[in-house]
Amino acid sequence: xxxxxxxxxxxxxxxxxxxxxxxxxxxxxxxxxxxxxxxxxxxxxxxxxxxxxxxxxxxxxxxxxxxxxxxxxxxxxxxxxxxxxxxxxxxxxxxxxxxxxxxxxxxxxxxxxxxxxxxxxxxxxxxxxxxxxxxxxxxxxxxxxxxxxxxxxxxxxxxxxxxxxxxxxxxxxxxx
Numbered sequence: 001x002x003x004x005x006x007x008x009x010x011x012x013x014x015x016x017x018x019x020x021x022x023x024x025x026x027x028x029x030x031x032x033x034x035x036x037x038x039x040x041x042x043x044x045x046x047x048x049x050x051x052x053x054x055x056x057x058x059x060x061x062x063x064x065x066x067x068x069x070x071x072x073x074x075x076x077x078x079x080x081x082x083x084x085x086x087x088x089x090x091x092x093x094x095x096x097x098x099x100x101x102x103x104x105x106x107x108x109x110x111x112x113x114x115x116x117x118x119x120x121x122x123x124x125x126x127x128x129x130x131x132x133x134x135x136x137x138x139x140x141x142x143x144x145x146x147x148x149x150x151x152x153x154x155x156x157x158x159x160x161x162x163x164x165x166x167x168x169x170x171x172x173x174x175x176x
Contacts, residue, residue, distance in 0.1 A: 135164035
């Protein structure tokens with residue numbers, strides 16, 4: 001049985017669809033709308049409300065294309081297609097092209113790098129990207145919380161990297 005991707009509120013996940021279309025799955029609860037099941041390239045499945053699935057269809061998300069999915073308070077989902085940046089400065093000509101949200105979004109922290117084209121991201125790259133984005137989000141929330149409490153707290157880039165790797169390793173071991 002494939003693993004089901006469970007979304008945490010305000011934690012973005014970077015996914016890639018295996019197929020462009022999902023399958024409508026009726027709810028087992030009375031008076032509850034159906035969900036749409038999508039198969040992901042890493043073998044997991046995800047269930048989205050029909051409104052979020054319609055957003056995927058509206059963006060014309062193709063299989064293997066990285067997409068950021070974030071569940072917000074109240075159960076609303078944000079779907080953000082990812083794209084490769086058009087050109088890099090000349091001093092970065094051999095550097096990997098960053099991947100950024102295709103549309104303007106409030107979550108500017110979703111910028112990631114890859115050494116392959118966005119359509120060729122493998123599942124481990126997508127999971128690592130999601131872990132690093134989650135680490136950065138967690139650190140920023142912790143720093144903001146500390147500031148609200150009148151405390152100074154600053155994480156270094158190395159701390160964010162270590163936290164991201166810990167999240168990635170935990171996910172690989174099944175600690176969701």
